[in-house]
Amino acid sequence: xxxxxxxxxxxxxxxxxxxxxxxxxxxxxxxxxxxxxxxxxxxxxxxxxxxxxxxxxxxxxxxxxxxxxxxxxxxxxxxxxxxxxxxxxxxxxxxxxxxxxxxxxxxxxxxxxxxxxxxxxxxxxxxxxxxxxxxxxxxxxxxxxxxxxxxxxxxxxxxxxxxxxxxxxxxxxxxxxxxxxxxxxxxxxxxxxxxxxxxxxxxxxxxxxxxxxxxxxxxxxxxxxxxxxxxxxxxxxxxxxxxxxxxxxxxxxxxxxxxxxxxxxxxxxxxxxxxxxxxxxxxxxxxxxxxxxxxxxxxxxxxxxxxxxxxxxxxxxxxxxxxxxxxxxxxxxxxxxxxxxxxxxxxxxxxxxxxxxxxxxxxxxxxxxxxxxxxxxxxxxxxxxxxxxxxxxxxxxxxxxxxxxxxxxxxxxxxxxxxxxxxxxxxxxxxxxxxxxxxxxxxxxxxxxxxxxxxxxxxxxxxx
Amino acid sequence: xxxxxxxxxxxxxxxxxxxxxxxxxxxxxxxxxxxxxxxxxxxxxxxxxxxxxxxxxxxxxxxxxxxxxxxxxxxxxxxxxxxxxxxxxxxxxxxxxx
Numbered sequence: 001x002x003x004x005x006x007x008x009x010x011x012x013x014x015x016x017x018x019x020x021x022x023x024x025x026x027x028x029x030x031x032x033x034x035x036x037x038x039x040x041x042x043x044x045x046x047x048x049x050x051x052x053x054x055x056x057x058x059x060x061x062x063x064x065x066x067x068x069x070x071x072x073x074x075x076x077x078x079x080x081x082x083x084x085x086x087x088x089x090x091x092x093x094x095x096x097x098x099x100x101x102x103x104x105x106x107x108x109x110x111x112x113x114x115x116x117x118x119x120x121x122x123x124x125x126x127x128x129x130x131x132x133x134x135x136x137x138x139x140x141x142x143x144x145x146x147x148x149x150x151x152x153x154x155x156x157x158x159x160x161x162x163x164x165x166x167x168x169x170x171x172x173x174x175x176x177x178x179x180x181x182x183x184x185x186x187x188x189x190x191x192x193x194x195x196x197x198x199x200x201x202x203x204x205x206x207x208x209x210x211x212x213x214x215x216x217x218x219x220x221x222x223x224x225x226x227x228x229x230x231x232x233x234x235x236x237x238x239x240x241x242x243x244x245x246x247x248x249x250x251x252x253x254x255x256x257x258x259x260x261x262x263x264x265x266x267x268x269x270x271x272x273x274x275x276x277x278x279x280x281x282x283x284x285x286x287x288x289x290x291x292x293x294x295x296x297x298x299x300x301x302x303x304x305x306x307x308x309x310x311x312x313x314x315x316x317x318x319x320x321x322x323x324x325x326x327x328x329x330x331x332x333x334x335x336x337x338x339x340x341x342x343x344x345x346x347x348x349x350x351x352x353x354x355x356x357x358x359x360x361x362x363x364x365x366x367x368x369x370x371x372x373x374x375x376x377x378x379x380x381x382x383x384x385x386x387x388x389x390x391x392x393x394x395x396x397x398x399x400x401x402x403x404x405x406x407x408x409x410x411x412x413x414x415x416x417x418x419x420x421x422x423x424x425x426x427x428x429x430x431x432x433x434x435x436x437x438x439x440x441x442x443x444x445x446x447x448x449x450x451x452x453x454x455x456x457x458x459x460x461x462x463x464x
Numbered sequence: 465x466x467x468x469x470x471x472x473x474x475x476x477x478x479x480x481x482x483x484x485x486x487x488x489x490x491x492x493x494x495x496x497x498x499x500x501x502x503x504x505x506x507x508x509x510x511x512x513x514x515x516x517x518x519x520x521x522x523x524x525x526x527x528x529x530x531x532x533x534x535x536x537x538x539x540x541x542x543x544x545x546x547x548x549x550x551x552x553x554x555x556x557x558x559x560x561x562x
Contacts, residue, residue: 002543003548004548004549004551006497006542007490007491007544007548008490008503008544008545009497009498009503010490010496010498011486011487011490011495011540011541011544011548012498012499012506013496014485014486014495014540014544015540017482018479018482018483018536018540020535021475021478021479021536022481022529022532022533022536024475025472025475025532025536026532029471030525030528030529030533032558033528036471044490053547056521058524058525059523059524059526059527059529060524060527060528061523061524061527061528061529085466085467086467086468086471088520088527088528088531089520089527126527131476137469170491268519321494402551407504413478419526453469456518
């Protein structure tokens, strides 16, 4: 031992190469050891749930910055870094993710994208939300503006996933979850979407509520286009159900005696109150136009086209608003088609016969009140009468043989007079028309069958 | 420590080799011994550096370089001790036959 002490006093010259070695070692090992420690720290905190993690290693000292989602998680992460072999000191720059009060999450949809914003409690939940958003909103760009925040209500993720399903039903709008209150605003993508969203919101977990649901439905649109060239009436848009569909289709068939009805209607909920009644009245007005279109959008009726003569245009403008249910509005842009060339009496007779061969003037059962379905037919007859202004016309009423003769005679006279009155109201001179009733004395078909009796109940026009 | 030894083993081996050589030479060298006072001063400096290393008051890379230097110095001392002892044994074995 004493020898060792004696020898050690002579070891100092070796310090010179040792210092050189030290310098070389410092030069070549510093960066690799820093990289190795950074890798070790990265591996150590891989299983910790952190955000905005930053690791800086200088020498063997680690500066560790991260946002943790709980105090326990924060401590665990720091400990993980401290226990990495080789780490000398840890400068702890970790902090807890900010707590949000109130806890707000939003989804905003416009035409091309969905923007998700507000707070989200954990990366795993954020990933689930983004995955669900991309799945539900196929093809729509999803923009992530969500930021981590503590303080989310329990079952936050379930609620958000439910709300994302509702975003898919929106054309545009915004859904906000504030603590446990859901607010919705915007426009549903399809008819029935508003109702579907309201139904889905009933499945919100206990404790969550709908603070405001201001989702608007898209306009409930029904359209009818009368094309005299193609001889067709095209119906498009929506009807409330199959029953209303059948009613409207039948009404269109009755009112448009000379047109083929092309029915492209679809059934959808969300119709405004009084829809069928309003559409039937509006179709009646359209049937009186030579060409035109009808657009029923929510509670607004827009009618445009050409009436057959001035009187008809005036009547449509004045009467349609009165015939619609309360709360409905009309925008009628009805002009008058140019008058057709005058014809002589024989041509007039032929035209009357042709028109009455396609449709017949209908009355309410057992009365002389003209059925509203016949308005279009009567306008065509009135327009024809206007083309032969010098001709006198006998309007003859006929009945079937049901009931007694006196009653049938009276009814036939009254029905003929009702038609004359219609023409007079339309602006034609009363002295050109003569109402005559023949009761059941001039049948054109067998009164033994219902079909024959229907043919016998008729109005004939005879040009004198 | 074990991490540093594992990571720096080649450099430590180099220091130990230098020490081994120096220890081997020092046994037969004359007139190069440090005075007692110089040894004490050197020991005090080394003790202060060890204290600085243990208390981690030197930050960052300088702290690492201090640790590195002390480890290399320790390896050097071990090498010197082994070198001197081996030379001493070698000389004793050579002296015995004569």
